Amino acid sequence: xxxxxxxxxxxxxxxxxxxxxxxxxxxxxxxxxxxxxxxxxxxxxxxxxxxxxxxxxxxxxxxxxxxxxxxxxxxxxxxxxxxxxxxxxxxxxxxxxxxxxxxxxxxxxxxxxxxxxxxxxxxxxxxxxxxxxxxxxxxxxxxxxxxxxxxxxxxxxxxxxxxxxxxxxxxxxxxxxxxxxxxxxxxxxxxxxxxxxxxxxxxxxxxxxxxxxxxxxxxxxxxxxxxxxxxxxxxxxxxxxxxx
Numbered sequence: 001x002x003x004x005x006x007x008x009x010x011x012x013x014x015x016x017x018x019x020x021x022x023x024x025x026x027x028x029x030x031x032x033x034x035x036x037x038x039x040x041x042x043x044x045x046x047x048x049x050x051x052x053x054x055x056x057x058x059x060x061x062x063x064x065x066x067x068x069x070x071x072x073x074x075x076x077x078x079x080x081x082x083x084x085x086x087x088x089x090x091x092x093x094x095x096x097x098x099x100x101x102x103x104x105x106x107x108x109x110x111x112x113x114x115x116x117x118x119x120x121x122x123x124x125x126x127x128x129x130x131x132x133x134x135x136x137x138x139x140x141x142x143x144x145x146x147x148x149x150x151x152x153x154x155x156x157x158x159x160x161x162x163x164x165x166x167x168x169x170x171x172x173x174x175x176x177x178x179x180x181x182x183x184x185x186x187x188x189x190x191x192x193x194x195x196x197x198x199x200x201x202x203x204x205x206x207x208x209x210x211x212x213x214x215x216x217x218x219x220x221x222x223x224x225x226x227x228x229x230x231x232x233x234x235x236x237x238x239x240x241x242x243x244x
Contacts, residue, residue, distance in 0.1 A: 002090070002093055006097050006100070007097070009096075009097025009101075010097040012097070013071075013098060013102075016071075023067060026063065026067075028109060031055070031109060031112070031113040032112045032113045036120070048121065049124060052121075052123050052208070056113060056114065056132065056208075057139055057200050057201050057204040059110075060106045060110060060139040060143060061139040061140065064139075064140045065143035065150075065168070066161070067105075068148055068151070069147035069148070069150050069151045069154070069163060070147075072147065072151040073154055073156075073160045074157070091236045095235065095236055098144055099141055099144060105140070106137045106141070107136075107137060109140070125208055126210055127211045131207035131213050132207040138200070138221060138225055139224065141228045142196060142200070142224055145228045149231050152235070171196075171197035174191055174195055175192060175195055175198040176192065181193075196227035199220040199224050199227075200224045203220035203224065206220075
């Protein structure tokens with residue numbers, strides 16, 4: 001690992017994102033607009049307080065998955081990734097560069113949505129906002145890792161987008177977003193316990209509702225972070241020096 005190469009990789013990705021105005025708008029504006037829409041559709045502050053943590057949990061994961069999977073596929077298809085891998089750039093430098101860049105974008109993404117929710121929409125936080133930001137950033141890194149992994153199995157951008165329901169829908173349906181996990185059938189609850197988004201949702205809800213996070217929060221955060229590292233390790237295995 002070379003720190004200067006890693007930081008250069010992160011700067012390159014940030015520069016590409018800065019010139020892609022539509023992607024920046026998707027990442028920064030859409031979450032806030034959806035939070036506002038949800039607030040007025042529900043028209044109930046208590047119900048909004050139950051759903052807001054879920055959306056704040058899903059947005060970083062979903063958006064970073066899309067951006068990373070499509071962006072990495074473009075680099076594979078154009079030969080950019082092959083040229084980079086032929087340079088002194090190592091796999092770890094590339095993965096950490098992606099992680100740093102998209103981690104920063106996750107902070108920028110959650111900031112306006114959280115600001116709008118806490119001020120205009122009146123979302124109450126029982127404690128500090130720091131745990132919420134921690135979960136959002138970890139979710140973004142998890143989405144980045146899954147996007148990097150899934151991009152290896154896609155040949156077109158359309159195929160990359162098709163992986164989104166494969167990755168997202170089981171986790172949304174079984175992650176406690178719609179139905180509490182302890183109310184599911186035993187087999188479904190076992191599957192839910194193996195999905196990282198289940199722990200992310202639990203951690204985000206505790207970050208919003210608890211005045212002080214406890215051991216269960218740090219357990220959930222550890223599972224999410226470990227899942228991101230595992231997905232990154234699997235993604236590293238798909239990075240080849242030459243494109244077949």
